[in-house]
Amino acid sequence: MATGRTHRPATRSRGIPEATVARLPLYLRALTALSERSVPTVSSEELAAAAGVNSAKLRKDFSYLGSYGTRGVGYDVEYLVYQISRELGLTQDWPVVIVGIGNLGAALANYGGFASRGFRVAALIDADPAMAGKPVAGIPVQHTDELEKIIEDNGVSIGVIATPAGAAQQVCDRLVAAGVTSILNFAPTVLSVPDGVDVRKVDLSIELQILAFHEQRKAGEEAAAAAGAAVDGIPAAAVRKQSADKGPDGDVPAVMPA
Amino acid sequence: MATGRTHRPATRSRGIPEATVARLPLYLRALTALSERSVPTVSSEELAAAAGVNSAKLRKDFSYLGSYGTRGVGYDVEYLVYQISRELGLTQDWPVVIVGIGNLGAALANYGGFASRGFRVAALIDADPAMAGKPVAGIPVQHTDELEKIIEDNGVSIGVIATPAGAAQQVCDRLVAAGVTSILNFAPTVLSVPDGVDVRKVDLSIELQILAFHEQRKAGEEAAAAAGAAVDGIPAAAVRKQSADKGPDGDVPAVMPA
DNA sequence: CTTTGTGAACAGTTTCACAGCC
DNA sequence: GGCTGTGAAACTGTTCACAAAG
Secondary structure, three states, X not given: OOOOXXXXXXXXXXXXXXXXXXXXXXXXXXXXXXXXXXXXXXXXXXXXXXXXXXXHHXXXXXXXXXXXXXXXXXXXXXXXXXXXXXXXXXXXXEEEEEEOOOHHHHXXXXXHHHHOOOEEEEEEEEOOXXXXXXXXXXXXXXXXXXXXXXXXXXOOOEXXXXXXXXXXHHHHHHHHHHOOOEEEEOOOOOOXXXXXXXXXXXXXXXXXXXXXXXXXXXXXXXXXXXXXXXXXXXOHHHHHHHHHHOOOOOOOOOOOOO | OOOOOOOOOOOOOOOOOHHHHHHHHHHHHHHHHHHHOOOOEEOHXXXXXXXXOOHHHHHHHHHHHOXXXXXXXXXXXXXXXXXXXXXXXXXXOEEEEEEOOOHHHHHHHHXXXXXXXXXXXXXXXXXOHHHOOOEEOOEEEEEHHHHHHHHHHHOOOEEEEOOOHHHHHHHHXXXXXXXXXXXXXXXXXXXXOOOOOEEEEOOHHHHHHHHHHHHHHHHHHHHHHHOOOOOOOOOHHHHHHHHHHOOOOOOOOXXXXX
């Protein structure tokens, strides 16, 4: 039913680990930069530094694609660019629709990296009739009524949702019904989709909250250092438990959402 | 030297696994929704469904925080909201600066979820003198010259980079030098930062490329199914290798990843 | 000599399944 | 009976370290 899955369940990426797939675009970007500077070959060490990973990981990643390097020399930049592009499916053209042309949707439409690398903005869609016909990033906005027709006419399989949270699931359902099988979701909601549909989410506030967690820990650590670092070494669960259990009472601090 | 790290090396999150931390904001959002509907308690099964994970994972995650549930009953919504908020450091106020007020920066400034949940946009900063003084989302944009002063005056420890790729590293360096220790990077570049500084990146084109990879596989699988699914069961590495090694020559196959 | 490619060890994450408590 | 909390098992991802190739 509506109890669909987010992300991939895990039917296994036919040999290429998901973690590796997620890094291929990073390698590709670094390689493209080298290619533009006409660098002919690059070592795993150099490329890894440019991509912000370590070289062992990079070599392991590449080993899933095949043996594309030359021992003692390194990797041929152009060749690798091609191989990774092909592996990622970027040698073909992907028409994409963006639904929800508010601030964010407009920013996405204007984003250059979108147009490059095999992705083409096939249409912009918004529910506001006042937006219809108005060009954003040179593309006229179309009304949501046209959604199904647009998807089918353009053979769109990738959709970007940049609507308010409340509209996201509904838009998602319509996209999927019309044939979209990959969704990039910017709305702060969990989307339910049937099996076989991939959803990836980009969520500003989640990222910030993760940063806040670590930020808080940094502050805490300084304090702990002052008090003598006695606690480390005790089974983590027990320690947590302790501080957690003391929680209940006291006031709920001011700032919170609750 | 400048060869800093992206993400966290992994000094271990004081007992709470990184994967769990990344899900806490999801739980928090689902709980907040329940709280608004005045739902008093929730089972791991229900909450997991709302957050888009499975219940075993959720219970395991919560077990790292402490024993906050009641067997046979479930979890108290309000209490959990508070505990998770506290764990994430959201019971305090985090002033944030956004650097780069283009399309995306403006969209971020306008994004509501920003203001809620303990984050406050302390300042908007842009390098364009023409922007200075212009209000965006009700906040006047300030010039990059003021960056250091703004950070220090407001005690900012979290910065958001929404500049073009070319400017990102430079902005990052200045933020870090001024005292920022957590960065959310929207620019499509790898940032180098010293140890102790956290960077998280949000990258539209990487997400799209990952979707394209899976999308391509879906197409390939249909073709493979037609040809009789003989290959499954052979050690994945060997299969990969084989098809990969044939790569160099010849035409790019029509449907398949190869 | 340099640098790749990769088994093998290790670390982190998810899932299972059930004991323990309400 | 229902639901949490958690060891243990299974799985995925990372790092090590070195043999093989140029």
